[in-house]
Amino acid sequence: MVKINGENLDIAGKTIAEYLLTTSYDAKRIAVECNGAVIPKTQYGKTVLADGDSVEIVSFVGGG
DSSP, X not given: OEEETTEEESOTTXXXXXXXXXXXXXXXXXXXXXXXXXXXXXXTTTOBOOTTOEEEEEEOOOOO
């Protein structure tokens, strides 16, 4: 199980990019942290999520 924003999901073995394709997140407007480290967008397709990982995804919202 991988914990994403506090929710346990059975997605171990998928990359961050594969997971994001199943969500409504706009990849251009988010930051992803895995186990305390910020993951560069260029690494989303190479970073494989493992059992026990903890991921936080933060969306940027514009305003004015």
